[in-house]
Amino acid sequence: MHRRISPNFTYISSCVKYMIFLLNFIFWLFGGLMISIGFYAVYEKYQATGWVKLDTIYDVVLNISLVLVIAGLVVFVVSFAGCLGALRENTCLLKFYSMCLLLVFLMEMAVAIVGFVFPHNMNTFLEDSLTEKVIHLYRDDPDMQNFIDYAQQEFKCCGLSNAGYMDWGKNEYFNCSSPSVERGGVPYSCCINASDISSGLVNIMCGYGVQQESVAAASKKIWTNGCIEIIRVWAERNLYTIAGIALGAALSQLFVIYLAKTLEGQIDLQKSRWS
Template sequence: MEARYKRKNTCGTICLKYLLFLFNVLFWVAGGTVLAVGIWTVAEKSDYISLLNSTFYSASAYILIATGIIVVVTGLIGCCATLREMRNLLIVYFILLFCIFLLEIIAGVMAYMNHQKLDHELRQNLRLTMQHKYKQPGEEGVTQAVDKLQQEFKCCGSNSSLDWADSIWILTTQNAMMVPDSCCKTPREFCGQRDHPSNIYKLEGGCIGRLEEFILSQLHILGAVGIGIAFLQLLGMMLTCCLYQNLKEDRYSACCF
């Protein structure tokens, strides 16, 4: 039906089209950024996921990737709907924006509610994970994660290097190891036989403090990205409604005249 009428776009409609197109470009870039952050989190920091009993952190990273893909696709739909002045597609675009907005609110509430729980679980389980799973058969992922954690954050043990005294690996090893070699400031084979502060990291609070800071910083990134996109979406929904109404009025004018 719309094709039967020659549209006479008003100045307001033309301005709205370009504003909404600009918004979609920004929205598309934001989606690409979200996708990149999610992929970076999984690719670079996924080793630490094996140290957490909770799946909240890993789920957050994959939700970030899924959100980025949806935002990119939604932005492309918005560009097509805007440039071709397709009112039906504008409705689809508005619904997608609204759904993403609701998902971000739900994700934000879940992040706030689960943060304290995640912190508590981390403090309770990290030491036991290190002591019972490090260099044990079938726990290669945990071993790699612990070594990477201690080297990257320059720490030793969950709360302190003394935690390693009760490790199954230390108690069963035959080479008088005091701590893993990854605790050493200059890692080399069997350097963990000497736990003097000049040789190993003696960070106050151990690795758990640094891991908590890292997880909190990641959650802050999630929150900041979510808030930024949410504001963009509110603007996009308002522009979409305005453009839809203007196109409807232009069509009515073309029909009457």
């Protein structure tokens, strides 16, 4: 005896369907916000400098506002596919959505494995490939300048590589042979005490001329170690916290992929019932 199935019966779970829709709707709004902020930052930069250099891949990767636009666009498109795929019960969109999430997950795992297994190799790679380009962009890109200043103040470092504060000699404004008043100096964000205690104002001249001093003399005024090594040491000290956050993010992604694949299967079962 076969149990009779009600005409109103459906294999598709409303809970799974609307959970996917709601999660992706939130990320869709977030992606739109990222795009808006990124475009505004690009426009502001163009207004300030009159140009946006995009000659090489490094010009794109190191352009924070443009990276924000690209990342926002990816989040916007993928989450829109998840929203529409769940709402319209479209398996093609759901397959595209789950495939994109899987690719992002695999890339994250690859970077995490390389970072944890070969930390010194990654350290060397970042120093060799990014130091000169990032230092050179300091005065040319306002977003990069703000980012570097924040990193140097937050992690109490100066420069990027093992050369530390001497990295700033690669910048045309801080080079010792430069006609600039900043020649032989470093940004104020390298200074141990950049702000005047009485007035609270930032002394932007606190790092002037330190490249011409010995490490011992300079260390009394500025942080002398490069940021990449300092950040690596900080990451090792907070390894369990970082690993916990990464694991939580990875499990969340896998859970959403599972939901998408579950909904795909339910839609296929429902279609087979109609055929």
